[in-house]
Amino acid sequence: xxxxxxxxxxxxxxxxxxxxxxxxxxxxxxxxxxxxxxxxxxxxxxxxxxxxxxxxxxxxxxxxxxxxxxxxxxxxxxxxxxxxxxxxxxxxxxxxxxxxxxxxxxxxxxxxxxxxxxxxxxxxxxxxxxxxxxxxxxxxxxxxxxxxxxxxxxxxxxxxxxxxxxxxxxxxxxxxxxxxxxxxxxxxxxxxxxxxxxxxxxxxxxxxxxxxxxxxxxxxxxxxxxxxxxxxxxxxxxxxxxxxxxxxxxxxxxxxxxxxxxxxxxxxxxxxxxxxxxxxxxxxxxxxxxxxxxxxx
DNA sequence: AGTTGTCAAGCTAGT
DNA sequence: ACTAGCTTGACAACT
Numbered sequence: 203x204x205x206x207x208x209x210x211x212x213x214x215x216x217x218x219x220x221x222x223x224x225x226x227x228x229x230x231x232x233x234x235x236x237x238x239x240x241x242x243x244x245x246x247x248x249x250x251x252x253x254x255x256x257x258x259x260x261x262x263x264x265x266x267x268x269x270x271x272x273x274x275x276x277x278x279x280x281x282x283x284x285x286x287x288x289x290x291x292x293x294x295x296x297x298x299x300x301x302x303x304x305x306x307x308x309x310x311x312x313x314x315x316x317x318x319x320x321x322x323x324x325x326x327x328x329x330x331x332x333x334x335x336x337x338x339x340x341x342x343x344x345x346x347x348x349x350x351x352x353x354x355x356x357x358x359x360x361x362x363x364x365x366x367x368x369x370x371x372x373x374x375x376x377x378x379x380x381x382x383x384x385x386x387x388x389x390x391x392x393x394x395x396x397x398x399x400x401x402x403x404x405x406x407x408x409x410x411x412x413x414x415x416x417x418x419x420x421x422x423x424x425x426x427x428x429x430x431x432x433x434x435x436x437x438x439x440x441x442x443x444x445x446x447x448x449x450x451x452x453x454x455x456x457x458x459x460x461x462x463x464x465x466x467x468x469x470x471x472x473x474x475x476x477x478x479x480x481x482x483x484x485x486x487x488x489x490x491x492x493x494x495x496x497x498x499x
Numbered sequence: 500a501g502t503t504g505t506c507a508a509g510c511t512a513g514t
Numbered sequence: 515a516c517t518a519g520c521t522t523g524a525c526a527a528c529t
Contacts, residue, residue, distance in 0.1 A: 208521055209521055209523095210521080210523080217523085217524080219521090219523070219524075220524075220525090221506090221523090221524070221525075222524090222525065222526090223505085223506065223525065223526075224506080224507060225506095226525090226526085259521075261521070261523095262521080263523090263524090267507080269507095269508095270507065270508090272507095302521060304508085304509095304520080304521070304522090305508085305509060305510070305519090305520055305521090306507080306508035306509055306510095307508085307509095308508095308509065308510080311509080311510095313509095316508080316509075319507090319508065320508090323508085345520090347509090347510080348509075348510050348511080349510085349511080350510090380520090381520090382510090382511060382512065383510085383511075445518095445519095446512085446513060446514080446518070446519075447512085447513080448512085448513095448518095448519065448520080449518080449519060449520085450519090450520085450521090476521075478521095478522095500529100501528105501529080502527105502528080502529070503526100503527090503528075503529090504525105504526090504527085504528090505524105505525085505526085505527095506523105506524090506525080506526100509520105510519105510520095511518105511519095511520100512517105512518095512519095513516105513517090513518085513519100514515100514516085514517085514518090
């Protein structure tokens, strides 16, 4: 198991998600922002290695406006050396990387422009991982998308749209069960038709399922990951107390975390802790896993 | 220096 | 009808 947290580390004093307003776009602004983001990403990765976190999600704004028509710069070429150097650090330390484009990426949208923008955004994410020299175990995950009042039709659009994606996107493309529209069962069905792996989100599964236990759900999803895809990625969070259903908890609940680890004993997976306080909870979780001999102390 | 409204992009369910 | 929630955080214009 590799353990990680998404996008942000608040103990370092820099962010790899720095961006700016579209209005203030300039070539110089873009280059200096990306430079800053890459420098900080390297620092976060170093901190992660020191603290035993070998799984990390890189935030989408690493290259702001990368998929927007305003961006004419060949950033892959411009940051070639540095991207490769970050990638080499990741490989040297046997780290696992994922990315998760945001809610605007909907390849099953009815509006063709939304699909086209989504495709561009997916291409940006994959180009970035490619430029770092990472293999097909570095994944880019999205939810299936909207229902638009007709789930069958929307699923059909999803499959047709996926088939048109370029190969370098397909090789990293992964779907994740969400808490409202497309649950594990839907994702497994799509996985069978499209031959894509399924991220198992434990919290979303608790919100919406078809009676499968967490352990059984995880094992079903695990089968969708082939050798080239690497170990299954699992997302972990809990329900925030006295908040509406689906909102992620602020801090990790150690009793529930121990319970989850107990339930899934004997199954190997890479675990992403989607807790709002990020590395703070991740440190608590790794403490528990060290005691249980999942990791060396 | 600290506070507050706003930001490229969309959808769903809860209130 | 409205808006929180989703990886919401971080920028930028205002006190």
